Amino acid sequence: MKIIVCVKEVPDTAIALKIKGDSPEIETENIPWVINPYDEYAMEEALRLKEKFGGDITVITFGQKRAENILRNCIALGADRVLRINDESIKNRDGLVTSKILAKVIKDIGYDIILCGKESVDYGYAQTGQMIAEFLQISCVLAIKKLDVSPLNKEAICHREIEGGLEVVKCNLPAVFTAQKGLNTPRYASLSGIMKAKKTKIETLEPDAWGFKPKIRITNLSYPPKRQEGKIIKGTLPDTAEELVKNLKEARLI
Amino acid sequence: MSGKEIWVIAEYGEEGIKKSAWEAVSAVRLLSENLKTEPAAVILGNGIGRFAEELSKELNRVYFFEHPLLSKYNANTYVRCLYYLIKEKNPAIILAAATFRGKDYIPRLSARLDCGLISDCIGFEADNGVSFKRYVYGGRLIATVKFEESEPCIITIRPRSFAYKKTGTVNGEILRIVPNIEQQDIMVTIQEIIKETGKRSDLSEADVIVSGGRGMKGAENFKLLEELADVLGGAVGASRAVVDAGWLPHTFQIGQTGRVVSPMLYIACGISGAPQHLAGMSTSKCIVAINKDPNAPIFKIADYGIVDDLFKVVPVLIEEIKKSKKN
Numbered sequence: 001m002k003i004i005v006c007v008k009e010v011p012d013t014a015i016a017l018k019i020k021g022d023s024p025e026i027e028t029e030n031i032p033w034v035i036n037p038y039d040e041y042a043m044e045e046a047l048r049l050k051e052k053f054g055g056d057i058t059v060i061t062f063g064q065k066r067a068e069n070i071l072r073n074c075i076a077l078g079a080d081r082v083l084r085i086n087d088e089s090i091k092n093r094d095g096l097v098t099s100k101i102l103a104k105v106i107k108d109i110g111y112d113i114i115l116c117g118k119e120s121v122d123y124g125y126a127q128t129g130q131m132i133a134e135f136l137q138i139s140c141v142l143a144i145k146k147l148d149v150s151p152l153n154k155e156a157i158c159h160r161e162i163e164g165g166l167e168v169v170k171c172n173l174p175a176v177f178t179a180q181k182g183l184n185t186p187r188y189a190s191l192s193g194i195m196k197a198k199k200t201k202i203e204t205l206e207p208d209a210w211g212f213k214p215k216i217r218i219t220n221l222s223y224p225p226k227r228q229e230g231k232i233i234k235g236t237l238p239d240t241a242e243e244l245v246k247n248l249k250e251a252r253l254i
Numbered sequence: 255m256s257g258k259e260i261w262v263i264a265e266y267g268e269e270g271i272k273k274s275a276w277e278a279v280s281a282v283r284l285l286s287e288n289l290k291t292e293p294a295a296v297i298l299g300n301g302i303g304r305f306a307e308e309l310s311k312e313l314n315r316v317y318f319f320e321h322p323l324l325s326k327y328n329a330n331t332y333v334r335c336l337y338y339l340i341k342e343k344n345p346a347i348i349l350a351a352a353t354f355r356g357k358d359y360i361p362r363l364s365a366r367l368d369c370g371l372i373s374d375c376i377g378f379e380a381d382n383g384v385s386f387k388r389y390v391y392g393g394r395l396i397a398t399v400k401f402e403e404s405e406p407c408i409i410t411i412r413p414r415s416f417a418y419k420k421t422g423t424v425n426g427e428i429l430r431i432v433p434n435i436e437q438q439d440i441m442v443t444i445q446e447i448i449k450e451t452g453k454r455s456d457l458s459e460a461d462v463i464v465s466g467g468r469g470m471k472g473a474e475n476f477k478l479l480e481e482l483a484d485v486l487g488g489a490v491g492a493s494r495a496v497v498d499a500g501w502l503p504h505t506f507q508i509g510q511t512g513r514v515v516s517p518m519l520y521i522a523c524g525i526s527g528a529p530q531h532l533a534g535m536s537t538s539k540c541i542v543a544i545n546k547d548p549n550a551p552i553f554k555i556a557d558y559g560i561v562d563d564l565f566k567v568v569p570v571l572i573e574e575i576k577k578s579k580k581n
């Protein structure tokens with residue numbers, strides 16, 4: 001089974017971010033970068049599929065040199081091959097360009113199952129997996145919380161999240177699955193894995209000659225309006241609860 | 255862009271056209287006024303003529319795809335139908351709600367058309383060419399995004415970002431289309447829908463959300479929050495600490511790696527207010543925090559706070575609300 005995992009590095013989710021001057025970019029110096037949390041579930045599911053059915057795992061990221069850190073961690077976890085598509089030469093790319101290039105690279109490698117996170121927590125467009133599937137003309141199931149693959153029948157049954165519940169869906173393979181939290185509990189890398197990862201050379205691809213044009217562009221970044229710090233209702237029960245209800249009623253919230 | 259239509263693709267469920275779809279209808283109306291274009295709706299299904307009629311009371315034109323294979327939602331048939339109609343009619347903008355369905359087929363559609371997609375928008379500005387606003391970095395920043403030569407431009411809007419009002423005053427035409435689709439177009443089939451414990455769980459459309467954190471101390475105590483949610487006609491949510499402890503399933507989680515919600519009223523009980531939690535709820539209209547720690551960060555963004563033991567506050571609160579509803 002040929003398994004592909006697409007991962008991305010994102011700024012740590014807990015830190016405050018600064019906008020760089022009046023550019024539409026953030027300050028990226030000296031901030032901690034992590035693997036996109038949803039991609040961790042995708043990686044873990046890949047490892048489980050390999051344990052069950054055999055095969056090999058290729059992990060791809062589209063990013064800067066710095067992103068090699070997350071690839072190394074994927075080797076430590078058990079990836080067979082990692083690949084960085086170098087984006088340092090591409091000034092402007094949108095999700096469409098990213099997906100086109102990923103689809104092209106994935107096609108060359110060959111695939112049975114492609115796993116992505118359901119969205120990245122930086123831009124949060126929630127589109128890469130679906131677009132890759134459309135470019136490759138294969139199935140895509142979004143935000144999965146359970147995956148049962150049947151390689152013999154070339155199909156999979158999965159649970160995908162919808163508003164207010166879950167859908168059980170059946171799809172043909174090959175397919176793209178995007179991972180939602182709840183799919184699994186990611187493991188930690190072993191010490192021997194970490195040692196091995198240190199020595200592995202990371203392959204790099206240069207996409208600059210491919211010439212796809214972005215269709216959308218970020219023109220500005222701003223900080224969201226600060227919420228006014230509200231008031232602490234002083235006193236003791238039941239007065240505090242009564243006061244709260246009075247306020248909510250006046251604001252027509254209840 | 256003028257002269258061309260702006261389309262909204264309307265989503266529906268068993269209960270009818272979804273609230274988020276009506277919000278999308280309002281967004282399309284607003285956009286069309288600003289851009290001097292005509293608004294129209296697209297709806298796909300089987301035996302849902304009544305929904306097409308409902309839409310025709312709000313918009314000038316409704317494209318209604320009807321086919322037995324459309325009786326269940328499927329991304330491949332949706333993309334196929336929409337692709338051909340878009341090629342024929344050349345709309346300027348296509349808009350849908352950023353629901354799970356919208357997120358499923360819209361990116362595929364945009365890839366098929368090789369068109370730009372700006373997803374999960376919360377607003378737009380129409381001066382100097384239209385631009386769209388959306389949250390990035392888990393709500394820590396807001397980005398303004400523009401299209402560059404994309405025909406059409408595709409947008410999804412975050413539920414609860416646009417107010418909606420049905421007018422019922424338009425007498426639009428309904429164009430029924432029987433598409434040429436086949437069973438073999440379908441790559442993913444829905445076998446079963448498992449609903450999460452009834453009405454309390456549809457967080458994205460709830461006006462009131464009562465949310466519990468680690469301070470709830472155990473699964474059994476969520477009965478208390480359900481009771482509070484019931485008197486307010488709301489839904490129950492949770493922090494990640496609750497989900498990680500196994501007290502509630504992940505569908506209830508609010509935050510950066512859970513649902514992003516924006517209700518009128520959000521009541522946080524025993525939640526500290528970590529940045530990842532705030533990412534999922536800080537756009538709520540009114541936030542109430544109940545926490546026994548006066549230094550909990552949640553108080554920094556709450557409109558009203560009560561510093562006390564939630565197990566004492568919530569029962570009194572339920573009684574006070576019941577009382578207030580009587581007068």
Ligand SMILES: Cc1cc2nc3c(=O)[nH]c(=O)nc-3n(C[C@H](O)[C@H](O)[C@H](O)COP(=O)(O)OP(=O)(O)OC[C@H]3O[C@@H](n4cnc5c(N)ncnc54)[C@H](O)[C@@H]3O)c2cc1C
Pocket residue numbers: 013037466467468469470492493494495496507508509510511512523524525526527528529530531534544545546547550562563564565
């Ligand atoms: C990558 C990543 C993604 C994450 N995504 C999310 C996410 O989507 N959603 C999310 O919520 N978190 C998320 N987190 C976790 C987040 O950082 C916090 O750990 C989590 O939100 C804490 O949950 P909590 O507020 O319930 O618990 P705590 O921080 O432990 O707070 C419990 C609060 O309850 C109060 N309390 C205790 N007992 C009582 C009582 N009897 N009465 C009143 N108050 C009481 C305490 O004073 C305390 O403030 C994420 C973390 C990471 C690293």
